[in-house]
Amino acid sequence: MGLTTPTPIQRQTIPLALLGKDLVCSSVTGSGKTLGYLVPIFERLMWRDRKGGGRTRVMVLTPTRELAVQVYQVGKLLGRYTDLTFSLCVGGMNLRTQEAELRERPEIVIGTPGRVIDHVRNTRGFSLDTLEILVIDEADRILEEGFRDELEEIISHCPRSRQTMLFSATVSESVADLARLSLEKPIRIKIDPPKSTATGLTQEFLRVRDDQKLKKGAGAANLQRESILVTLCKTSSFSKGRTIIFFRSKAGAHRMKVIFSLFGLKAAELHGDLTQEQRMSSLQDFKDGKVSYLLATDLASRGLDIKGVERVINYETPNQYEVYLHRIGRTARAGKKGNALTLVGELDRKLVREARRNCASAIKQRKVDVKIVQDVSQELARLEDSIATILEDEKEEKVLKKGEMELKKGQNLIEHDDEIKSRPARTWFQSETDKKKSKGIGTSAHTANFTSTKDSKGPKRDRFDGLSRKQKRRKMANEEDAQERLKPVINASIRAAKKAQRPVKIGAEQVPYQSANQRKKSKDTKKKKSSFSQDLGGKKNSIKTSATPPHSSKKSGGAKRSSKGGKTGKR
Template identity: 35%
Template sequence: FEKLGICTQLAEAAAGLGWKSPSNIQEQAIPHLLQGQDVIGLAQTGSGKTGAFSLPILQALMERPQEHFALILSPTRELAIQIAEQVEALGSGIGVKCAVLVGGIDMMAQAIALAKRPHILVGTPGRVVDHLSNTKGFNLKQLKHLVLDEADKLLDMDFEQEIDQILKVIPRDRRTQLFSATMTNKVQKLQRACLVRPVKVEVAAKYSTVETLRQQYVFIPAKYKDCYLAYVLNELSGSTFMIFTRTCESTRRIALMLRNLGFGAVPIHGHMSQPKRLGALNKFKAGERSILAATDVASRGLDIPSVDVVINYDNSKDYIHRVGRTARAGRSGRSVTIVTQYDVELFQKIEHLTGVKMEQFQAEREEVLLLLERVSDAQRLAAMQMKEADAGKKGKRKGEDGDDEGGAVG
């Protein structure tokens, strides 16, 4: 890092986080950022973007300390919290103060944090705008650095209006960085609106997956989908898994069904409260649970150091981001995509976009069907548990983890 121009103190802090040498995006972006240029970074999930934008900001802050020095915008609460954790860890030696401004957490507590005059603000656009409108004495007139992280996702989640409002109240004379996994038309439009003569650094093609990722599929009849899921989990036991589904309901159901089969599964989705989401995530990160069932919203930015296997239970256009959860930072990983008769077209599109011909996951049909009875029982029980939880019955069984409303067996 020192070779890139990062001072010894920050380089040592990076080493303390286990960053032995700069990642590709860090190597390319940091020198430009230290020179005070605006930067667009195109990089995959897990490429070290947070370090790329944090280190130059912290170095500039050391030279000219002030409150509200930088604002980092992120699409999700979890990502904002994780960015703040990394920034605080990197800046611990220089006494950096961070405030996190996200929904789902009491505004008053955040207003108190703002009153302590933090150097760096990390938040979701909606909550930042709430504070600009409602928190007395809070403004961004002195801001020197703006970072838009996961810009494509920020725009997919319809934060355009809030971003516009923020751009109107911050100084024109500032440095701006925009990081995105893909360069969409919306991102290009945003770039034109808020960056001045930016330098573009790119470490990933538009639709690319890392080379250390083994991409497989299993072609199955839709009615046996859960049986095949249980079979794959059994075959690859001892691994950590992320299972991606399309809806919150599906995530809940799968987590409950898998628990009923004796697997250590936790769900994370948009309908969970913030403390429950973080609780589930921490159980998974700590290794107490080996399976995280998640919706696509959770597929961006979650700070999970290593997932061995990504399972695409429902096919999604978000494939690139989903499989970005495994084979990170040079490690190998595997993705298994479950393809039913209804998914063939989307599956072919994914193969075309990534330019990768997936290999078939070898599943023995007879062995899969041996699981049918147990899986059917677990499905029925999960449906019952969800019904009880939704009805709010007094006698409902509490989920063993307290991280979702349904009950659990095994």
């Protein structure tokens, strides 16, 4: 595989994993986390006890099918000269083939949570009773997608003596909660500071005027953004090499696929509306260089490691900076250089500021030739009827295919009625009501990351209604500055609340929380006499002490006695 020197995350995790410790690991995308857990797993299994036949010893869980396939391929490549056995358990692939593989008790199983639970409950001869190592890759994404119930169900079937390792580029609060519940004295490994990017990555931002009217097409795509994207892919450096383009919606990605085909640009799409076979085919075409552009949703933003991806384009910005980090992490992997370009409008200034705050040195502004963009825009307007016709034809074809599938399903039910009824019914750990509720929670958690693009029935009015562009920008800047000023106060309040909730001994006197500054003031016996208003000082001090109840309105004498006696807490 050409591996000679371990990466920082691998140097930290491999020795501890070999000792059997529970780990919570986080580092930037493309830092080698997959080999960080596969190498110690292989080393331990090479010295396993081969008596008593085969048994399932390792389970690796991933949030997406594509990432599971990638881990499976890396594992097979790493263990090609060993006698270790593997099984891939993901949806969209042949269920009977997977059942046959699991009955052979493979030592390493890699899959997605839903399909793994299905096999645990319904595949004879397969269980997790002998599991020794559980790995949860991209743990925060698994929890975001609403798989928390599935994850807890899988953990309940695993032995308590297992080793558990959690890997992610970002450790969210939900991941920390999961670690507290399912890990035994975990060791936390954090290689890079939060919200950091790869050293070889250059971030570019291209400003887009958002005053263009949205067309009533699929995905409500912006004509100006479409024109700029086509211009970039036809005339700039983005016309060479491999580029991943991220969209918020499946409809937007598919619409751009149609536009690219009309402009002679070779592209493949990757999103949830495709079958598993189509998704794998698109990914393979992009890896083999048959197409230059991969038009994807956030399905491709986690874990995928594709060699030769030189550039990433964000057609639309996500509302969460963490999602942005995972998107741009598809390039500049394993120490190589890469470029990430984001189209930003007036409402995306917050993300730009966050990027500048975390990596100001590698950020540039890009501009495009306005005349070329206008020419492309006119061409797109001329092709709008053709685009609408193609999309409508595809919609009708999809309806026909669905009808044919339903007809074939009905025929199979009639022809094989006895065989189907003789099979044991497949079970699930949730009822239909609980399943819908869990799915709704996951969907709402996912859509909460994005702003709504639906047209409301009433007139569109917001807090910027009636303001000029200059006034709108000034108001947005003032609001963001106000939020930045309030952050330290909010964080201090949160810390004070957490400290107040700490358990104390029974019968101990409840002492009110005091900040370090307040404790210093209470110890100062040579404090100058001053009035109450002068003690508070300026605006900054008034915010800091606002959580503390006011003292007596007496002058310096009362204030002095309070600080010496330390009895303000009782009052």
